[in-house]
Amino acid sequence: MTAIDLNADLGEGFGRWRLTDDERLLSVVTSANVACGFHAGDAATMRRVCELAAARGVTIGAQVSYRDLAGFGRRAMDVPPAELAAEVAYQIGALEVFARAAGARVAYVKPHGALYNRVVHDEEQAGAVVDGVLLADASLPVLGLPGSRLLELAAKAGLPPVTEAFADRAYTDEGTLVPRGRDGAVVTDPDAVVERSVSIARDGAVASHSGADIRVRARSLCLHGDTPGAVELARRVRERLVAAGVRVEAFA
Template identity: 55%
Template sequence: MSPTVDLNADLGEGFAVWQLGDDEAMLEVVTSANLACGFHAGDPALLLRACRAAAEAGVRVGAQVSYRDLAGFGRRFIDVTAEDLTADVIYQIGALQAIAHAAGTTVSYVKPHGALYNTIVHHTDQAAAVAAAVHAVDPTLPVLGLSGSEFFAAATRLGLRTVAEAFADRAYQPDGTLVSRREPGAVLHDPAQIAERVFTMVNADEVQAVDGSTIPVTVESVCVHGDSPGAVQIAHAVRDRLAGAGVQLRAFS
């Protein structure tokens, strides 16, 4: 039986007159689209267009929830209370659910964004708050995140399905976490190198960390960042490399 993997990208991340990334081109490549929910990027009109485009392309829609941080694109840690964070995540999922419904599709999963994604790898209280929000909205919604994270532990306790994600264009620390974007070499840019790296992740369940060591990685979905320079070229390179090796690209449910 041929191996299968989901290919996702962060889309809908423009705002008003500011455009970020090429959503339409990425929707021709990916199988799942993590759409911003208005807290780090994305305005209602943009997200309605993105949901319609995803529906037309047959791409699944996920809610990419974040801290309330438009100015910082959701990449700054916010010391928010668990109660407020749960409410913020519920609000974001609900907003995108309504837009998706109007566009003829639905929100099929939830993925945290940016600083929130990285924080809940280790931050127990915030991890539990995000998991509680997803469960409160719809306990059948899967969540994307890093395998072994506090977020996955909290989600599992609530009975949520967890989907392990790996990153095509991000460098890894030896402990399996992502290298901070503030560090040199945190984001990879060479399409051929990235495609080969993803193939190794999917085929061998391992990746090379920044110190040269080989670390295990669990991959059910691979993320290609839609806002990276050359994102479309990178996504095509990854898809072609996997398809050429007999890997089926398919949404995870």
């Protein structure tokens, strides 16, 4: 039976501001990408999400980012490799404190936003992320886009690479994500998102922005928690996957 993990970006708040419905999404997903304070999140939020995730048996992952609270980690930045590696390790370490206090642990790492897209092609920045993960814990899997420099370098360094796909993001014909600033970059039709999820999980395929069929080999499927109706959409995706004979389970 085909198996796939459902991950969501959680803990994306700061102080009194909350963007994601963490508690309800944690009743659906199998892995939680927890913001570590650089693009969103703070100490209290990280602690709360780790406690909720641990109580529900949801795997905890560190979602690391450029230091960009104002831009939600989605602005292009140039960070020296040594500095970026240290900041990646810092974020993982901060989340690990709260994960362990909740009786769990940080089980994987996923870059966020501009950093996620940058390390698809940029070897220097990808290498810095890998160095940061190695500094924090040399056994941690790294979640990223199939064919990315990040996953290639992670594998060479002995970090387990885990491929990821997005049902609600448009793909180019080359298999990369259409930049968010372009029309149609985000798939907003719930029915389309559900059907794309099944196609990715069961068939390893999805239609690109131009309509071409592209191969997408993914062990994990990302469900964005900051979109309208995110919780109900996540539930529909999970139910449809199970109905299609797909086993939903965490990869880590």
